[in-house]
Amino acid sequence: MIYITRKEHFNAAHKLFNPAWSEEQNNATFGKCANKNWHGHNYDLYVTVKGAVNPDTGFVVNLKDLSTVIKTDVTEILDHKNLNMDVKGMPVMPSTENVAIFIWNILNPKVKEMGAVLHRIKLYETDSNYVEYFG
Amino acid sequence: MIYITRKEHFNAAHKLFNPAWSEEQNNATFGKCANKNWHGHNYDLYVTVKGAVNPDTGFVVNLKDLSTVIKTDVTEILDHKNLNMDVKGMPVMPSTENVAIFIWNILNPKVKEMGAVLHRIKLYETDSNYVEYFG
Amino acid sequence: MIYITRKEHFNAAHKLFNPAWSEEQNNATFGKCANKNWHGHNYDLYVTVKGAVNPDTGFVVNLKDLSTVIKTDVTEILDHKNLNMDVKGMPVMPSTENVAIFIWNILNPKVKEMGAVLHRIKLYETDSNYVEYFG
Amino acid sequence: MIYITRKEHFNAAHKLFNPAWSEEQNNATFGKCANKNWHGHNYDLYVTVKGAVNPDTGFVVNLKDLSTVIKTDVTEILDHKNLNMDVKGMPVMPSTENVAIFIWNILNPKVKEMGAVLHRIKLYETDSNYVEYFG
Amino acid sequence: MIYITRKEHFNAAHKLFNPAWSEEQNNATFGKCANKNWHGHNYDLYVTVKGAVNPDTGFVVNLKDLSTVIKTDVTEILDHKNLNMDVKGMPVMPSTENVAIFIWNILNPKVKEMGAVLHRIKLYETDSNYVEYFG
Amino acid sequence: MIYITRKEHFNAAHKLFNPAWSEEQNNATFGKCANKNWHGHNYDLYVTVKGAVNPDTGFVVNLKDLSTVIKTDVTEILDHKNLNMDVKGMPVMPSTENVAIFIWNILNPKVKEMGAVLHRIKLYETDSNYVEYFG
Numbered sequence: 001m002i003y004i005t006r007k008e009h010f011n012a013a014h015k016l017f018n019p020a021w022s023e024e025q026n027n028a029t030f031g032k033c034a035n036k037n038w039h040g041h042n043y044d045l046y047v048t049v050k051g052a053v054n055p056d057t058g059f060v061v062n063l064k065d066l067s068t069v070i071k072t073d074v075t076e077i078l079d080h081k082n083l084n085m086d087v088k089g090m091p092v093m094p095s096t097e098n099v100a101i102f103i104w105n106i107l108n109p110k111v112k113e114m115g116a117v118l119h120r121i122k123l124y125e126t127d128s129n130y131v132e133y134f135g
Numbered sequence: 136m137i138y139i140t141r142k143e144h145f146n147a148a149h150k151l152f153n154p155a156w157s158e159e160q161n162n163a164t165f166g167k168c169a170n171k172n173w174h175g176h177n178y179d180l181y182v183t184v185k186g187a188v189n190p191d192t193g194f195v196v197n198l199k200d201l202s203t204v205i206k207t208d209v210t211e212i213l214d215h216k217n218l219n220m221d222v223k224g225m226p227v228m229p230s231t232e233n234v235a236i237f238i239w240n241i242l243n244p245k246v247k248e249m250g251a252v253l254h255r256i257k258l259y260e261t262d263s264n265y266v267e268y269f270g
Numbered sequence: 271m272i273y274i275t276r277k278e279h280f281n282a283a284h285k286l287f288n289p290a291w292s293e294e295q296n297n298a299t300f301g302k303c304a305n306k307n308w309h310g311h312n313y314d315l316y317v318t319v320k321g322a323v324n325p326d327t328g329f330v331v332n333l334k335d336l337s338t339v340i341k342t343d344v345t346e347i348l349d350h351k352n353l354n355m356d357v358k359g360m361p362v363m364p365s366t367e368n369v370a371i372f373i374w375n376i377l378n379p380k381v382k383e384m385g386a387v388l389h390r391i392k393l394y395e396t397d398s399n400y401v402e403y404f405g
Numbered sequence: 406m407i408y409i410t411r412k413e414h415f416n417a418a419h420k421l422f423n424p425a426w427s428e429e430q431n432n433a434t435f436g437k438c439a440n441k442n443w444h445g446h447n448y449d450l451y452v453t454v455k456g457a458v459n460p461d462t463g464f465v466v467n468l469k470d471l472s473t474v475i476k477t478d479v480t481e482i483l484d485h486k487n488l489n490m491d492v493k494g495m496p497v498m499p500s501t502e503n504v505a506i507f508i509w510n511i512l513n514p515k516v517k518e519m520g521a522v523l524h525r526i527k528l529y530e531t532d533s534n535y536v537e538y539f540g
Numbered sequence: 541m542i543y544i545t546r547k548e549h550f551n552a553a554h555k556l557f558n559p560a561w562s563e564e565q566n567n568a569t570f571g572k573c574a575n576k577n578w579h580g581h582n583y584d585l586y587v588t589v590k591g592a593v594n595p596d597t598g599f600v601v602n603l604k605d606l607s608t609v610i611k612t613d614v615t616e617i618l619d620h621k622n623l624n625m626d627v628k629g630m631p632v633m634p635s636t637e638n639v640a641i642f643i644w645n646i647l648n649p650k651v652k653e654m655g656a657v658l659h660r661i662k663l664y665e666t667d668s669n670y671v672e673y674f675g
Numbered sequence: 676m677i678y679i680t681r682k683e684h685f686n687a688a689h690k691l692f693n694p695a696w697s698e699e700q701n702n703a704t705f706g707k708c709a710n711k712n713w714h715g716h717n718y719d720l721y722v723t724v725k726g727a728v729n730p731d732t733g734f735v736v737n738l739k740d741l742s743t744v745i746k747t748d749v750t751e752i753l754d755h756k757n758l759n760m761d762v763k764g765m766p767v768m769p770s771t772e773n774v775a776i777f778i779w780n781i782l783n784p785k786v787k788e789m790g791a792v793l794h795r796i797k798l799y800e801t802d803s804n805y806v807e808y809f810g
Binding site: 001002003004005006007008048053055056057058059060062063064 | 421425426434496498499502506533536538539
Binding site: 279281284303305310311312351356396 | 684686687688689707708710712713714715716717754755756757760761801802
């Protein structure tokens, strides 16, 4: 069993604002992240898959294929988008946690089709904050 | 003469969309950056000032003071904001070039008051793109 | 279960010198790290906590709160300090290993009070050396 | 139990070309990585070992010794080499996966001799691709 | 006048070996870099252009266009190649200095066609070594 | 004319404390940097030299030689030292500015002996602060 990771990235706008709450409660909880006109981030996404090494290729999976899947099924949907407004199926609160789970749910069946197992989604919102989800 | 640089950062939403143009022309020129609901970035800002070294302190300027000025006069205005909607005086096109010039115009007189000379604004929009402005 | 990590940093002096040993044994074991007048590092600290996602916020914990706890209870005590002389409760040998365990012991009950579980302290002494402690 | 990691690096040429396959199949699978005259990388290698902290030193292992072992037994063999041609015992397919396993097999007994346990080999081929092997 | 920089990268094999010299002289001068079977690097390339800001776009040049030119005219030629064997017009000694000048000579007329001025080629061979060429 | 840069690093303790001033004035000016028992940093040092490319080697200077000079004449003197106590000739105030000038004065004649010209000393005290000195 060996683990291989591919890094991709996307840039998106979002805000953290719970519509069931008052503006005061939103500001008290989310601070500047609740700014009504949004803010944004350069997100760095690390996708880790695991499996056995194919002796013919030396690969767990072909990283070109993994990169293509991530770009087609994740980046294309999130890059240069507003996570609150533009992304079908995104939870109301597009926190880093929820975006990571959203990405896991997309990629988990795709990685299975490639003959490997999705191990981890690691998502950086800034250099100082990241989330890891293992399913 | 010696040069000292302080790094700060801010996260903001923006879009590149010229309202004098058709949507077609905007998309052809700006591509995904024209997405009507905005996208965003983690901006890294490097402010370089120059001057003589004060023999009592070993400093060109006190970096605590420079950091405070940048935070009060620049970061406070741009961080967790929408550059198209929330920032008074920002040009209609908040490209990295125009944001860097905007920051220069704020900081240039402030650095003079500190007894030094503003040398350069360097602004990263992503790890792959940055702008430098020398006035 | 999801994992979220916050990065903070502190700058400190230290030396590795076992007072129960001769100077020769100290130099043979610790080399330049035993320099009697200390040396120092920029330490990067990554604190990982785990828990369930709160559906109202999208958060495991509020990172503003986690950051405040780390700054108040760890950084305030270690930043711009001499780890051998200035820090109450620090082991005699302030190796990266022992500093990481020291930080774990401070943060573990604090994270519990926040309703989450401390998962890992990861501490970089330099770009080339880091320690991980899981309790 | 605590984990400590040392980073080292080496620069090497390689190609991914299965001699049992046709050139067409190699190109279809490996793309540019199959270029017959090789290409190359700056590899970053992170070696993680685990063990108890020695109370006399504050160390799991002395990082100077770990660094020396990695340099003598791994870097000396791989640095500024052609992984397909110059390295005895390297698999025919010097993929990042296989190079990581190759390094594990060298270091596992050496770390045991140092009184610790090899936990992980993490090998970056580029900033966007890395492999982890846990034995 | 404002300066904008785009980062691209390529991976290549090379060796430093002067065919007019003896093997001894090559080894004495270039050390491990003279390894006859080549070694390789992940090269990071920063291309800086300067010009006035177009008020309609906020751009000196459209970075999508600059990126396309770099990829088509430089990366396509150098990526996953052997700099000594595969690149027409490359000097016999593919040092970082000579590769940077080679790239300048390709991009200088192309940037002129885009209505801007090429200011600098900055080329990293490793994290510890880089070259800058200003024409 | 081409510019080449070599990165080295050293770890050191220091404090900013002007002995001609009261403790109050020191604390007001230098804040935590005046801590009497010192603190420390991982310093990153970038040395840039310029000259013509030697057609036989492709080099401005041999980076192995430049690295050796920096290590012998700078790093050996500053690494794992207390800049206030252990370094002969260091100004009383070991600010980043003064350390950069100190390094320039050592390396300037040495680079001349190598047949090149010292262009710049760039010294990072932290990821957020750096100084550049051009003589």
